[in-house]
Structure formats: C-alpha cells, structure tokens
Amino acid sequence: MALVAGRKTFAAGKTLLLRAGVWLGAEAAARGGNGARRFVSQRVLVESDVTAGIATIKFKNPPVNSLSLEFLTEFIICLEKLENDKTYRGLILTSDCPGIFSAGLDLREMCGKNLAHYAEYWRAIQETWLKLYLSNMVLVAAINGASPAGGCLMALSSDYRVLADNPRYRIGLNETLLGIVAPFWFKDVLVNTIGHRAAEHALQLGLLFQPTEALQVGMVDQVVPEDQVQSTALSVMTEWLAIPDHARQLTKSMMRKATADNLIKQREADIQNFVSFVSRDSIQKSLQVYLEKLKQKKH
C-alpha cells in the first residue's frame, strides 16, 4: 500500500520512486498496546498517538538536518503515508538533532552535480513543499533549533509555529547571503505570513531573526522556553483539532490554493529555471565559497 502511495507521489520522478522503494523495504514499524505507533526510517522518525490522531515527525539527518535528496525522499513518503491514513488529523514537525531544526537545502546537492541531478533535486523540493503546504492535517512546527532558508520554509508551511527561546535559533530566508535568490514560491509563503513590506526587507537582506524578533515580525506564533516547545505544540494542536475537520480543511485550502497553484501551473518551468540558475559558473562559485566558509568556521 505504501509503495502505491510512493508511486503516486513520484509519477514524474523515476529515480525517486526507486529510492523510495529501497527505503520502504528497510522500514520497521512497531505498535504498542497504548495506541502509540512508531515508524523508523533512517532519516525521518515518525511517532504517533493513534488515539489522539496526532503524529510527530522528527528530522534525523545529522549533523544539521540538511534537505538531502535521500532525506526528502523519506520525508515525502512519510507525509504521504500519514496523509492517506485517516487516523491522523494532526502532525507536529520537529527535530531530533540538538540545536538544529533544519539547515535548509543541502548545498552539496546543488554543487558540482549534473543537470539531471539538479532537476531531480528541485522536483523533490517542490514536492515536499506542496505536500506540507496543502496537507489536510493540522501542521504545527515545534522549532527546536536554527532554521535558515529551506528549514524556515518548512516551518512557514505549517499552520502554527512554536519557537524555542534561544538566541542561537535564528530563522529566516537568508538566500541572498549565499549569493542566490529565494524562489518565487518561498517569497509567496513569506509574504503570506509576514506581509509584503516586512518580507521585502527580510528577503533582500537575507535576515535571520532571533526568537523575539521572529515573534515581533510574525514569522512565528509563539516563543517559549526550550523545554516547553513540544508540550506547547501539543496543546496548540489540541486546540486546532477541536475545530471540525471539513470546515478547517476547506478554509485552509481557500487560503492556500492560489499560492500552491502558482507553482503547480509552472512546475516544469520552475525546475528549468532552477537548473539553469544553479548550474551557472558564478552561482556554483558562490555556493562553493559559502560551503567552504561553513567548513572553516570551526578552525
């Protein structure tokens, strides 16, 4: 059944389908007698409370939960499985890596690879976003670490964001600092969240907000002590799940459909655009310099 779901997801990406199959073969699922279920994959941990109808996905791609193609493949399959299983009405996104929610796109997937790889990678990024943004489940991001760029996008695609109060946990779309440009649909999601002027400011400067600033600008909904992030996410979830599903889902779709359709109607062009942008010599150079800087930071 899960493979069928995977096939639907990756109708346009044969390699991804194959990888998904490999992952599904390696998956282990355990059920407890108390309604708790746990799916284990290499990079994505899914815990669920069947009785409450709530699942928690923990990103587990150390050291920084970068969105590698392998991670995205597992993540997409998990999302699809949960979405198709009517047991689940709510999903909490969080991290299993201390201090990092997600470092965003994996820069190694965008450097020194061939054009077909860039296209495959970008399709997976698009697919992940569409799955998150259009989910029928209530999505709450329990942001327990730094959350730049693609990490921020995942949080912004949730319905509610709870951020741990730690000045090191900065969140924002910092693409310009890497010498690259946030795609239009990243921009659309940011504008929908914090408004046009604040988004223009944040995007041009590649701002990464500390928790109090993120709350002030409306990028997150709540900032709480680190040890209360999960419990707060859970109580927010309970509040949201008290709303009848059909009314909430239709309202969510009414609010989000136009933004998602904007990408859906030009998906292939967006892929081509990414491929030609990222394969430019100047962009490859910028990304390599940035990666090198990250590596040298430690020394």
Ligand SMILES: CCCC/C=C/CC(=O)SCCNC(=O)CCNC(=O)[C@H](O)C(C)(C)COP(=O)(O)OP(=O)(O)OC[C@H]1O[C@@H](n2cnc3c(N)ncnc32)[C@H](O)[C@@H]1OP(=O)(O)O
């Ligand atoms: C072209 C069209 C537009 C495409 C859109 C792109 C959106 C994106 O998401 S681009 C990615 C933007 N991400 C970032 O700018 C984050 C960069 N990373 C950091 O700022 C920090 O790593 C961190 C704050 C997330 C964590 O800091 P910490 O001190 O704990 O760890 P580090 O020592 O910096 O990193 C450990 C290790 O991980 C490597 N790494 C970090 N980020 C990435 C990444 N995004 N992709 C791949 N690899 C990453 C870093 O180089 C270190 O590697 P080594 O241990 O080998 O040195």
